[in-house]
Amino acid sequence: MIKGSILVGAKEMGSGSFFTAVDPATGEQIEPRFASAGAAEVASACALAEGAFADFAATTPEARAGFLDTIADNIAAIGDDLIVRAMQESGLPRARLEGERARTIGQLRLFATTVRQGDWLDATIDPELPDRQPLPRPDLRRVNLAVGPVAVFGASNFPLAFSVAGGDTASAFAAGCPVVVKGHPAHPGTGELVARAIRDAVSACGLPEGTFSYLPGASNELGGALVADPRIKAVGFTGSRAGGIALMKIAAARPEPIPVYAEMSSINPVVLMPAALAARGEPLAPAFVQSLTMGAGQFCTNPGLVIGIAGAALDRFAKAAGEALAGSQATTMLTPGIHAAFDKGVAALASHDKVETVARGCPASGPNQAQGALFQTDAASFLADAALGHEVFGSSSVIVACRDLAEVRQVIAGLEGQLTATLILDEADEADAATLLPVLARKVGRILANGWPTGVEVSHAMVHGGPFPATSDGRTTSVGTLAMARFLRPVCFQNLPAGLLPPALAEANPWHLARRIDGTVARPA
Numbered sequence: 001m002i003k004g005s006i007l008v009g010a011k012e013m014g015s016g017s018f019f020t021a022v023d024p025a026t027g028e029q030i031e032p033r034f035a036s037a038g039a040a041e042v043a044s045a046c047a048l049a050e051g052a053f054a055d056f057a058a059t060t061p062e063a064r065a066g067f068l069d070t071i072a073d074n075i076a077a078i079g080d081d082l083i084v085r086a087m088q089e090s091g092l093p094r095a096r097l098e099g100e101r102a103r104t105i106g107q108l109r110l111f112a113t114t115v116r117q118g119d120w121l122d123a124t125i126d127p128e129l130p131d132r133q134p135l136p137r138p139d140l141r142r143v144n145l146a147v148g149p150v151a152v153f154g155a156s157n158f159p160l161a162f163s164v165a166g167g168d169t170a171s172a173f174a175a176g177c178p179v180v181v182k183g184h185p186a187h188p189g190t191g192e193l194v195a196r197a198i199r200d201a202v203s204a205c206g207l208p209e210g211t212f213s214y215l216p217g218a219s220n221e222l223g224g225a226l227v228a229d230p231r232i233k234a235v236g237f238t239g240s241r242a243g244g245i246a247l248m249k250i251a252a253a254r255p256e257p258i259p260v261y262a263e264m265s266s267i268n269p270v271v272l273m274p275a276a277l278a279a280r281g282e283p284l285a286p287a288f289v290q291s292l293t294m295g296a297g298q299f300c301t302n303p304g305l306v307i308g309i310a311g312a313a314l315d316r317f318a319k320a321a322g323e324a325l326a327g328s329q330a331t332t333m334l335t336p337g338i339h340a341a342f343d344k345g346v347a348a349l350a351s352h353d354k355v356e357t358v359a360r361g362c363p364a365s366g367p368n369q370a371q372g373a374l375f376q377t378d379a380a381s382f383l384a385d386a387a388l389g390h391e392v393f394g395s396s397s398v399i400v401a402c403r404d405l406a407e408v409r410q411v412i413a414g415l416e417g418q419l420t421a422t423l424i425l426d427e428a429d430e431a432d433a434a435t436l437l438p439v440l441a442r443k444v445g446r447i448l449a450n451g452w453p454t455g456v457e458v459s460h461a462m463v464h465g466g467p468f469p470a471t472s473d474g475r476t477t478s479v480g481t482l483a484m485a486r487f488l489r490p491v492c493f494q495n496l497p498a499g500l501l502p503p504a505l506a507e508a509n510p511w512h513l514a515r516r517i518d519g520t521v522a523r524p525a
């Protein structure tokens, strides 16, 4: 049930200031109104999280996995109310949100399985060598421990999978960290339903109430206060570049700076290699446009840049893509603000004197609808103006025509950090592609061949990250089980009495972990 409350541990609170959600399809406000959390609630939630930390971090893998599974069960049990509210608040269609719910639940269960397996602890034992010359080696045992309470900021474009119980929250819980969520103002009702599901799981699993708090609000001050609170030890964020950078600055200016794992902006270059472009440029175009316009293009992996060598084949691709785009319906965007930013970005490209408009999609027929846009420019113009490489969040893309492969390489080398890069290639392109790979690998977190970047698998090998500004820390990922590593830190115990060792490092190996002993992984029988 949606009450518009702030959830600080087990307590429900109101406040003196309120905000409402807006249905982007109608532009109208949606009931009920939501209490805005303020400094007092931030302080209470962080104090409770700090109080919960020791007990929650000490839970066994089985207990913690059970908690993640219970959250998944509780989200499933909300039923259709969750989908209906998310549709109303986001403008996203039912099928997309049902898929996103399945992904969110699957993600929680994947983390539960991973926690049970225990490899993330990276339990490592270098037994003592008392007779070693010239000096004996001490007994050294290392394990990964939770960093402390984590602040999570969800994104508007995934109201379930990147929000209250999304990948940041799931991975922080999996690592043993209490979580304080700053609710996204675009989907507060959806957020509250999920927050209640988590809170019920905390209680059902007998965990300390401060394991989770939910702070709804529509103000930069709220998020800033949360990141500044000394009890918060790391931040997970998905959203705008401006928002991510603002939080990075607050975190860095604290007396005790903390890491911010922000996933921000990416234009996801697609490179059309010459043989593939010549052989199948036209049939590729509809698939490209589908990837570009899906969900009104509101994906962090949306293909916002297409790079190819100028000539008849690229012209045929552009023509076919333009025709496909011209038939694409305008689609409701997530918020009036995102729609306004999209229109502004498209208008800037359309009026740029070095940019040609290849095609626009069908015009809008209702509020906040995105009319797709495809542009073309040449490599020299692209390289001369950094603004042409900035993200326009939505279904907008720029084709960059290059003189030759060397210029393709130059364009890639000039790009900012990206989440993905895609190579469309045939066998005859592989030798040329091999020369681009090292340049691409320096720029991105994931390189795809012959696919489209939208669609991010939640798995063990996935990297949804990349150098700045794709993220604030290109050494990690916000999707997949590796995301847990962001909220863990290694601690080494030297010559500790056996009775003081954590279970993961105890001689009896009570959690039946695979452990690296003197450099060799030993699996329990």
Ligand code: NAP
Pocket (backbone or CB within 6 Å): 153, 154, 155, 156, 157, 182, 183, 184, 185, 217, 218, 219, 220, 221, 222, 223, 224, 238, 239, 240, 241, 242, 243, 244, 246, 247, 263, 264, 265, 266, 299, 300, 338, 341, 391, 393
């Ligand atoms: P957003 O505006 O950055 O908001 C994300 C969260 O951060 C919200 O809870 C917001 O709450 C908070 N926030 C934003 N700026 C802040 C600041 N200066 N200080 C403290 N808190 C701040 O992101 P969004 O609404 O999800 O999407 C808007 C834009 O983000 C899009 O146009 C797109 O460019 C980008 N985006 C990128 C990705 C990606 O993965 N690359 C995904 C989604 C969106 P308050 O507004 O209440 O402060």
